[in-house]
Amino acid sequence: MSTQFLAHRDDRVIPFAVEALDARGRVVRLGELIDRVLERHAYPAPVSRLVGEIVVLAVLLGTSLKFEGRFQLQTRTDGAVDMLVVDFEAPDRVRAYARFDADKLAALPEDARPEQLLGRGHLALTIDQGSDMSRYQGIVALEGQSIEEAAHQYFRQSEQIPTRVRIAVGETVTGLGDASRHAWRAGGLIVQFLPTSPERQRQADLHPGDAPEGAAEAKPFMEDDAWVEARSLVETIEDHELLDPTLTSEELLYRLFHERGVRVFEAQPVVERCRCSRERIVAMLSRFTADERRDMVGDDGRIGITCEFCSTHYHVEPGEVGLDDEA
Template sequence: MSLGSQIAWDDTVLPFQLDRSDVRGRVARLDGVLDQVLEQHDYPPVIEALVAEAALLTALIGQTIKLRWKLSLQIRGDGPARLIATDYYGPTADGKPARIRAYASYDKDRLSLSDPGFDQIGKGYFAILIDQGEGMVPYQGITPIAGGSLSACAETYFAQSEQLPTRFELSFGRSQLPGQPEHWRAGGVMLQVMPEASPLMANEGGTGEEGLLKPSDILSGDAEENWTRANTLLDTVEEMELVGPTVHPTDLLVRLFHEEEPRVFDAQAVGFGCTCSEDRVRESLSIYSAKDIGHMTTEEGRVTADCQFCGAHYDLDPKTVGFEAEESAGDKG
């Protein structure tokens, strides 16, 4: 297999459907985009792993939604891993890549480098936010932190908030090909019951952790049998099939689900992208008075801001920001 054919599937999300099961899904491979997300920061390994898992989930979930603009994941807890935040921006035009960015906030004094990252989130919530752009009402769905991983939290979210049984099988970590430097790589499969096959259920509570819904609380009859069968097949997937650069996603789908009549659609490329800009910084400061801006001004007489996602640094003249700005916003510092 040539290097070109191996790279062709890196940083892509491939949608598919299992016609026999009424189940849809996605196969994702993140390579260079994950390195770009993580190289913006100097995270300890346990935090890197959480960000990698969240970015992979974001790629899989974002591609299932017909976005005009942005989908965000937020994981907040009271433990030392305080916040994991990701954004997925839908393609701006046909043939263009979707864009992902991510960052984490953590308490380095409380963080344990030997314990699993998920255990250090503590009590909190897992949220998905969808912003379809100007003139549209943003959507937000929240479920408590539950299960033993971020993917388990996402499964709980879809069962609880959307009543859509959903399964994630993910693998991520540092890898190295012969003659190449070590870098981050991630891959995963998402399965989800087709929306029309999932009946709306009254909020009576479920059989999951703390009364949360599970797929068995939502499905019955043929739909439950189909879902169980698809999950049993996914249970046979191997780690190298998820992340291995020489395993094509189409070959993986045939190996796992050939009896379920898999059908694939156009793959979506994914890249790193940040939407921060000087104009956005100025807009965020436009609500402040000159007095407020004065409190934000450094000893050097500048107003500065750093993007948490990409690390971009903005250095502005305080006279040009706020709703009492004396000069036009043309200063570049």
């Protein structure tokens, strides 16, 4: 099977529904897109895996937006990777970058799990529908859990929708010896329980802490059977199934839900594209004071700016930001 044919299966999201289980979801497979993002920044492998995971989550959530706007995931933590940022611009544009401390990273074991790189802090989920609409932001505390677990925590606390997420990131090798090439791949699946009856969607209450003596004990919580089945099936997914370029998203969904029947909908392509431009850079610089702009001028007589997302370097002449007429 040709590489070109396999590539057509990547960088797209497929919505699906399992009506017998009142479940809906999306599956994403990222090939060239995630490889370009990670190769451009040349992150160490553990950082690349972490970036891949949060990009997958952002795509799974961002493609559910029903409006033209932006969805952003951002972490701020005390770990070796102290910041992750993913911008998803509906309906299909994504960009990402990470900031890490090389010394802290070197002190971790080579097989450190992504959650060990993050440490403690928070994950913010922001929906921006434009200047005419108020922004929505949800916050999840990061206390050593994985990106998957943080997503579950968000849906449990904020959206109160039973949700299961699976994410996998890995490297593939093609060719032999000196002709071999390493490339990154990533994949993910989200399934949610959306029955007609809100009572069936109910989840277990959060732990109340230390209850006063004599307080009545809460009744045992029983999950809906349909949700237990859907969640349990998704939990059987192995990483290689989300990464295998020869296994299509449709085949994976059939493998999971064929006994119940699964409907797939039109695939949504996803592209890696930055929002930066020369006009945006000049506009940003113009917001600084004249003294601040003057201090930015380098030895070559120009202001140099590198986009953190796409690594594009811009050279801005002083006159472009109003410094020519300055005394």
